[in-house]
Every structure is written in structure tokens, then in C-alpha cells.
Amino acid sequence: MTMTILGLGSYGVAWSIGVPGYEIPPAPLDAFGLLRLTHDLGLRCVQFADNLPLHALSDIDRAALRRQADHLGIRIEAGTRGLQPEHLTQYLALAQFFGSPILRVVVDTREHHPAPEDVVALLRPRLPDLAAAGITLAIENHDRFAAQTLADIITALDDPHVGVCLDTVNSFGSLEGPAVVVATLGRFVVNLHVKEFLIRRMEHNMGFVITGAPAGQGMLNVPWLLAALRGSGRSFNAIIETWLSPEPAMAATVAREQAYVRQSVDYLRTLIPD
Numbered sequence: 001m002t003m004t005i006l007g008l009g010s011y012g013v014a015w016s017i018g019v020p021g022y023e024i025p026p027a028p029l030d031a032f033g034l035l036r037l038t039h040d041l042g043l044r045c046v047q048f049a050d051n052l053p054l055h056a057l058s059d060i061d062r063a064a065l066r067r068q069a070d071h072l073g074i075r076i077e078a079g080t081r082g083l084q085p086e087h088l089t090q091y092l093a094l095a096q097f098f099g100s101p102i103l104r105v106v107v108d109t110r111e112h113h114p115a116p117e118d119v120v121a122l123l124r125p126r127l128p129d130l131a132a133a134g135i136t137l138a139i140e141n142h143d144r145f146a147a148q149t150l151a152d153i154i155t156a157l158d159d160p161h162v163g164v165c166l167d168t169v170n171s172f173g174s175l176e177g178p179a180v181v182v183a184t185l186g187r188f189v190v191n192l193h194v195k196e197f198l199i200r201r202m203e204h205n206m207g208f209v210i211t212g213a214p215a216g217q218g219m220l221n222v223p224w225l226l227a228a229l230r231g232s233g234r235s236f237n238a239i240i241e242t243w244l245s246p247e248p249a250m251a252a253t254v255a256r257e258q259a260y261v262r263q264s265v266d267y268l269r270t271l272i273p274d
Helices: 010-017 031-040 059-072 085-098 116-133 147-157 170-174 178-188 222-230 250-268
Strands: 006-009 045-048 075-081 102-106 136-140 162-167 189-194 197-201 208-212 237-240
Touching: 006 010, 006 031, 006 075, 006 250, 010 031, 010 045, 010 250, 031 045, 031 059, 045 237, 059 075, 059 085, 075 085, 075 237, 085 102, 085 116, 102 162, 102 189, 116 136, 116 147, 116 162, 136 147, 136 189, 147 162, 147 178, 162 178, 170 178, 178 189, 178 222, 189 222, 237 250
Parallel strands: 006 045, 006 237, 045 075, 075 102, 102 136, 136 162, 162 189, 189 237
Antiparallel strands: 197 208
């Protein structure tokens, strides 16, 4: 098992990039800005997801981004959303271009919500391509599939080039917390999204709200999480993501988000020194 590297994901700074339907941030982060921020934080890994899609870059910009990442000593991990064959072909090529060891993928798109058996049918023909490229598909646990359903998908595919990108918060949407998710999916994990959270009762006492926090300042037991996953025997990098509600002013939202990220790095560096 190789060393875990700490990195920043594009969903770690989603407000800084821009969230559709909300005010545009004062100086939106683009791909190069995310790379610079990653370097400024002292990190050696950055994950581009569907909110900052690599396929939207021109050929010239992609080449420049790769050169800059190489110059800064930062590994780029590729991520996307959707399992349509032509889309996966495009992103496998992008993952190869950037030297990404994984392709993180969220199953659902706005228009396509495949059943578990359809996920298996869509991915089985891609297994030879993954093997030839030396890339592992990291399917993220999301709120539509319970952890066991995702485990069944991985087991049905039964291929070392398919694993799980474990997000520490998403499965609350399936009424499952980290203990259940790690116990069910831990042995398949090839990528980790460290997303801190707090659960608190609403002021009127009727209901709860789940919100984000800087890593180490919430309810996620990060030392336990890392120890459990490292015991599974598969290699994974730990990618910082954040979850926070916007402030009335977008500039304040961006400032708080980036403070979350910096505080998360400071804490996680005590556990993941690279």
C-alpha cells in the first residue's frame, strides 16, 4: 500500500468557483487558480470534479495546466459525472493525459439515473479499457444508492480497476452515517473525500440540520476513519471537500470557505504528513 497524499478537491472550494443559480463570486477560481491555491496550501494533489470540468478546457489550456502541475509538483486527479460510454471514453483519455491514477465518477447526471444492474451493464465493457490505461474507476457513494447497493455493484464487476470514492457525508441522504459506510465500503476504497460535518437540532427543536465545518472541528472521527481505511489494504489519497451554507454576501461566503480549507489543511497535516 502506498502513502496517502493529502489533496484539495474542486468541491472543497465550490463557492469560490461558482455554484449555478447563485451569485457569481468576485474573482471566480478557474482551473489554474485551483492549481495555484493547492500549491499555496502546500498540497501535492488536486482533484478536478464536474464543477470545474477538465473537458471544458481547450487543448492549449489542458497542456498548459499539465505543464504547470508538473512544474509545481502537483498530481492531478480527474473526476466527472455520468456513465455514458462516449463520456467515459473522453474522461479516460483525459485521465491518461494528466497522469491521473483514478477517474472519480458520480453515477447520476441530471438526465440519467441508472438502476444498479444498468450501472454494471454500462461499466462491464469498460473494464478492458481501464486495465489498458492503468486507471482505477472510483465510484462515489452518493445519496441515491445505499452503501450495500454500491458494494454489490463493485462485487458484481469484480475487477481491481473499479473501486469506491468514499465521501464522508453523502450517504446521510440514504440514512447512513460514516460507521455504516466504512464498514460496508472500506475494502473497496481507492479515494477519500474528507468532508467534515456537524448535526445539530434546529432552534425550534423540531428537526435537525447537517452542516459543514473545518476538518477536526466537527463530528467526523478522522483518526478512526484513516486507520480503518488504511487497514483495508488499498491505496487512496485524501481529498479535502467542504460543505457550507452561503452568507448573505458572496465575498463573505468565499472567505469563510477558504478559511475552512486552510483550517482543514492545518488539522489534517497532523494526520497525513505525506
